[in-house]
Amino acid sequence: xxxxxxxxxxxxxxxxxxxxxxxxxxxxxxxxxxxxxxxxxxxxxxxxxxxxxxxxxxxxxxxxxxxx
Numbered sequence: 001x002x003x004x005x006x007x008x009x010x011x012x013x014x015x016x017x018x019x020x021x022x023x024x025x026x027x028x029x030x031x032x033x034x035x036x037x038x039x040x041x042x043x044x045x046x047x048x049x050x051x052x053x054x055x056x057x058x059x060x061x062x063x064x065x066x067x068x
Contacts, residue, residue, distance in 0.1 A: 011066060013037055013059075018046065018067035025050065031067060 013019070017034050024030045029047025036042035041059045044051045054062075 010060075013041070013066075019043075020064045020067060021062045022064050023062065030064070 013034055015034055015037060019032055019034065020030050021032060022030075025032075025045045025047060027045060027048040027050070029045055031046040032043040033046055034041060035044055035051070039056055041054050041056060042051060043054060043059075
């Protein structure tokens with residue numbers, strides 16, 4: 001088994017993708033745009049434009065789905 005085969009069940013996240021998170025933002029939106037990936041993710045709220053930095057572990061735990 002190759003190393004790549006072991007991680008094939010995890011989704012890959014790319015800059016520009018829109019994701020939904022489990023909790024809604026105070027503005028009422030739960031849709032976010034990924035601005036940066038790596039050890040930390042920078043996200044921008046699609047509702048109000050607020051930006052936040054979140055660790056990869058917390059991000060992967062809170063993602064509900066990928067929109068595009």
